[in-house]
Amino acid sequence: ENEKEAHPEDDVAGARPRRIGGRIVAEPRPQIERQRVLGDSHPEIANLRSNVAAALVMLGRLDEAEREQQGAVAIYRAAFGDSHPGLPRTIATLGGIYLKAGDRRAVGTLREALAQQQLRTPYDSTAWLSTASLLVRALARDGATAEGERELARLRRFVNSPALDDPAADSAGGMPRAELLRAEAALLHARGQRDAAIARQGRVVRMWRRLFGNESPDVAIGLFELGEWERERGNVASADTLFRQALRLRRS
Secondary structure (H helix, E strand, O other), X not given: OOOOEOOHHHHOOOOOEEEEOOEEEEOOOHHHHHHHHHOOOOHHHHXXXXXXXXXXXXXXXXXXXXXXXXXXXXXXXXXHOOOOXXXXXXXXXXXXXXXXXXXXXHHHHHHHHHHHHHOOOOOOOHHHHHHHHHHHHHHHHOOOHHHHHHHHHHHHHHOOOOOOOOHHHHHHOOHHHHHHHHHHHHHHHHOOOHHHXXXXXXXXXXXXXXXXXXXXHHHHHHHHHHHHHHHHOOOHHHHHHHHHHHHHHHHO
């Protein structure tokens, strides 16, 4: 009688819904249970809150994701200052959430994450490259294209990749090349070169399909971004197709 009815979107924090006697009920959520045992400020809770934030982003609940990720950053800093190895990535993830939400705090937050990463990892690290690509995209969104170009040039110096104008080189490229293409696409879009931006972003999606498989969340994100740009260009039918593909992947 005390079993709580579960709702699919209530299970973000890790509840495992199961069927009992014809009813769907929610088992205790791991995050809630761990918080009860460890306390709200335990470093392990920071990682859990960051995972919850990622799930909320996929659901489009960016305000809630922002609060969870801010909480994760605060826990790491309260426990370790700036010395915890997970802090730079956690800050970068918060910057990515700001970017998705159209929040101008994205640029400053991503610069902070890069500064933290440079103290810990070399420039060619995957984490640094991902954050630097996010920064270029945030600058492009804010209209700071000249600064974005400088950051993109900095990226190119540390990534050994053939010319981005050559699609044939994509077949042998990995994540570094995909991140470069995605950053360049954002700058092209910010400068009003929408056809070129869409072509670049399409290549990114094809690379992600090859690298991660057709069902990857990254592919869904790339398709959604392509759909937004196609809609801006007035290609409503193409945008609708891309949105439907992205939604199908998010639900799978």
